[in-house]
Amino acid sequence: MTTQTARINIQRGAPGDPARIESYQVPYREGMSVLDALIWIRANRDASLAVRYSCTNANTCKECLVEVDGKAAYACTARLGRQPVTVAPLGNKKLIRDLVTDTAPPKETLRYALGEG
Amino acid sequence: MSHLSTDILVVGAGGAGMYAAIAAARGGARVVLADKSLIGRGGATVMAQMTVAVALGEQEPDHWTHHLADTLDAGRNLCNEELAAILCREAPERIREMDQWKVGWARADGHLTQAMAPGHKIRRCVYVDFLNTGPAVAKTLRSQVARHDAIVRVGGLSITDLVRDDGRVVGAVGIDMETGRSVTIAAKAVILAAGGLTRLYRRNSASANMGGAAFALALTAGAELIDMEFVQFFPIGHLAPRLVGMDPIMWDPFRYKLGGRLLNGRHEEFIHNYGASDSGTYTVSRDVASFAILSEVAAGRGSPAGGAYLSFEHIAEADLRAAFGPVIDRLLANGIDLTKRAIEVSPIAHYHMGGIRVNGEMATNVAGLYAAGEAVGGANGANRLSGNAISEAFVFGERAGRFTAAWAAGQTMRWDDDLARAGVAAIRAVEEGEVSAQTAGIGPIFGELQEMMWDKVGLLRDQAGLKSALARLRQMRELDLPALAPGRRDPFALAVQDWFDLRAGLIAAEAITLSALARQESRGAHQRDDFPASDPAWEVNQVVRLVNGVPTVERRAVVRGSFELAPLAAAQ
Numbered sequence: 001m002t003t004q005t006a007r008i009n010i011q012r013g014a015p016g017d018p019a020r021i022e023s024y025q026v027p028y029r030e031g032m033s034v035l036d037a038l039i040w041i042r043a044n045r046d047a048s049l050a051v052r053y054s055c056t057n058a059n060t061c062k063e064c065l066v067e068v069d070g071k072a073a074y075a076c077t078a079r080l081g082r083q084p085v086t087v088a089p090l091g092n093k094k095l096i097r098d099l100v101t102d103t104a105p106p107k108e109t110l111r112y113a114l115g116e117g
Numbered sequence: 118m119s120h121l122s123t124d125i126l127v128v129g130a131g132g133a134g135m136y137a138a139i140a141a142a143r144g145g146a147r148v149v150l151a152d153k154s155l156i157g158r159g160g161a162t163v164m165a166q167m168t169v170a171v172a173l174g175e176q177e178p179d180h181w182t183h184h185l186a187d188t189l190d191a192g193r194n195l196c197n198e199e200l201a202a203i204l205c206r207e208a209p210e211r212i213r214e215m216d217q218w219k220v221g222w223a224r225a226d227g228h229l230t231q232a233m234a235p236g237h238k239i240r241r242c243v244y245v246d247f248l249n250t251g252p253a254v255a256k257t258l259r260s261q262v263a264r265h266d267a268i269v270r271v272g273g274l275s276i277t278d279l280v281r282d283d284g285r286v287v288g289a290v291g292i293d294m295e296t297g298r299s300v301t302i303a304a305k306a307v308i309l310a311a312g313g314l315t316r317l318y319r320r321n322s323a324s325a326n327m328g329g330a331a332f333a334l335a336l337t338a339g340a341e342l343i344d345m346e347f348v349q350f351f352p353i354g355h356l357a358p359r360l361v362g363m364d365p366i367m368w369d370p371f372r373y374k375l376g377g378r379l380l381n382g383r384h385e386e387f388i389h390n391y392g393a394s395d396s397g398t399y400t401v402s403r404d405v406a407s408f409a410i411l412s413e414v415a416a417g418r419g420s421p422a423g424g425a426y427l428s429f430e431h432i433a434e435a436d437l438r439a440a441f442g443p444v445i446d447r448l449l450a451n452g453i454d455l456t457k458r459a460i461e462v463s464p465i466a467h468y469h470m471g472g473i474r475v476n477g478e479m480a481t482n483v484a485g486l487y488a489a490g491e492a493v494g495g496a497n498g499a500n501r502l503s504g505n506a507i508s509e510a511f512v513f514g515e516r517a518g519r520f521t522a523a524w525a526a527g528q529t530m531r532w533d534d535d536l537a538r539a540g541v542a543a544i545r546a547v548e549e550g551e552v553s554a555q556t557a558g559i560g561p562i563f564g565e566l567q568e569m570m571w572d573k574v575g576l577l578r579d580q581a582g583l584k585s586a587l588a589r590l591r592q593m594r595e596l597d598l599p600a601l602a603p604g605r606r607d608p609f610a611l612a613v614q615d616w617f618d619l620r621a622g623l624i625a626a627e628a629i630t631l632s633a634l635a636r637q638e639s640r641g642a643h644q645r646d647d648f649p650a651s652d653p654a655w656e657v658n659q660v661v662r663l664v665n666g667v668p669t670v671e672r673r674a675v676v677r678g679s680f681e682l683a684p685l686a687a688a689q
């Protein structure tokens with residue numbers, strides 16, 4: 001039996017870098033989420049990939065908001081399919097790195113605690 | 118490097134940490150509330166879907182001593198009875214306070230609705246519809262935290278080490294996730310409210326943060342861990358088909374609100390073969406249900422994905438909708454029509470009974486170090502009663518904040534940058550390590566840890582498996598971990614975080630394994646194939662502490678109380 005795979009393209013880079021797309025092939029199982037794929041890539045291909053998430057399965061932490069094929073979506077509820085998907089950071093938020101944007105409430109950051117604004 | 122200074126540092130901003138921060142601020146303390154994730158989002162609290170156990174007497178007459186009796190029964194004679202009594206006695210006050218803060222507990226007929234849950238003899242579990250308890254609780258506490266100017270909230274701050282001076286905790290060292298810079302925090306006292314360790318097991322209901330960090334921080338700082346062998350496995354975690362965007366433990370409320378039939382791979386009921394009655398009542402205790410499902414799988418009678426079937430096919434769709442409304446649509450969006458197919462479930466690691474040993478004021482044996490929530494051990498003994506986790510987060514959180522503030526008021530700040538040097542150096546060493554050719558980093562070894570804990574230190578244990586796991590854990594801690602170099606101080610450097618997660622996880626895993634190996638009997642969540650019976654001589658707790666830097670297990674007498682059941686009473 002051949003293992004099914006899916007392809008996922010990820011926009012990566014730090015602020016100021018030219019954005020680059022990296023493409024990964026991941027083992028596929030029916031119903032798997034974009035977040036499942038990102039976690040698999042971090043564990044098995046490139047641990048330096050930056051993505052914000054916490055609850056993983058429940059869609060209650062609401063931390064994993066990214067753009068999937070150009071639309072804002074939670075990575076945990078967006079699904080992988082036969083067609084490759086492209087994941088990018090939110091376009092309307094300040095980029096931190098890779099898929100992570102500045103989604104923390106402004107008064108809940110170290111910057112604010114230090115009086116750095 | 119950046120530096121913060123405060124009276125009290127609270128590590129972890131779930132239900133316990135947020136309540137602790139509020140209570141500490143009410144007690145006049147300045148607080149830094151830190152979490153690896155965003156405030157109020159990252160812990161277990163936000164994921165809790167139902168049932169908070171509390172003897173309110175709204176649904177039917179009740180009294181906290183009856184809640185206590187059920188808690189002690191579930192705990193199999195190992196509960197710290199002082200902590201368990203505090204939990205049950207003070208839960209009503211906290212639930213009422215949350216009600217005043219408009220959390221939105223479900224109501225009907227002019228009173229709070231209280232549901233039956235496994236292990237309870239009285240309907241006493243409040244909730245927020247539909248399956249929304251955790252998010253509602255987290256949102257409410259977030260709002261209350263924000264009302265206190267004395268609480269400085271810092272999301273994305275990962276605490277890596279506690280800082281001590283002459284045996285007293287005086288602050289901490291951490292990493293600001295956004296920038297990757299090191300942070301030192303001077304504090305008169307620290308409250309550890311960073312949750313449990315279920316992510317150390319392959320099948321789990323954990324968030325990314327539940328990797329045992331609180332236990333590792335406490336043990337390393339000289340505190341004691343108690344009951345570490347007791348990891349609660351939730352018997353009917355979702356297994357198949359893949360269910361995205363919902364909590365894997367969501368089937369429990371379905372089951373006891375509507376009744377769902379647990380069937381083995383041959384579509385036969387089986388719980389009754391394991392000494393429990395379940396058919397038609399759906400109130401079998403969690404440890405028995407978990408053991409029964411895994412035993413069926415081991416006997417070759419599992420479902421295709423390696424668990425059991427859970428069937429609601431006998432329930433009318435209208436009844437499903439009446440009970441769970443929009444959740445039924447979310448399931449359909451996942452391709453799951455409960456009227457047409459049974460889903461597959463399996464035990465998954467869900468909660469840790471064990472944890473940091475504290476007294477009734479939530480103080481550890483280390484001056485300046487307190488704990489709250491799931492990070493605390495003792496109250497739940499060998500098996501936690503359904504619904505007690507959120508009550509515990511509120512009650513222990515509030516007490517930790519209150520008593521820590523009172524203690525800190527009489528203390529002076531004792532901080533010196535030199536004290537934090539080792540902690541800061543540890544961060545530097547990880548960031549500046551040479552990036553190895555193996556770019557996968559920590560992932561494969563963390564995966565090995567999860568597999569090993571599941572196979573050898575999970576639901577079914579024996580001496581040979583535990584010994585081999587212990588040997589491998591020590592090898593990972595002493596040889597593998599120092600050799601791993603995740604590299605680079607990037608913004609949002611999860612690879613650096615992974616290293617500290619692994620370091621903490623290995624310490625917590627060793628504490629579990631040592632305790633499980635030493636306990637030569639079966640009791641509650643700890644089941645030994647080679648010692649299948651409970652032994653009255655083992656009605657003792659075990660404590661793990663560092664002796665000359667080495668985790669060592671010792672026995673301690675159970676803290677007993679004397680309680681009489683008070684008359685049941687309806688809410689006034």
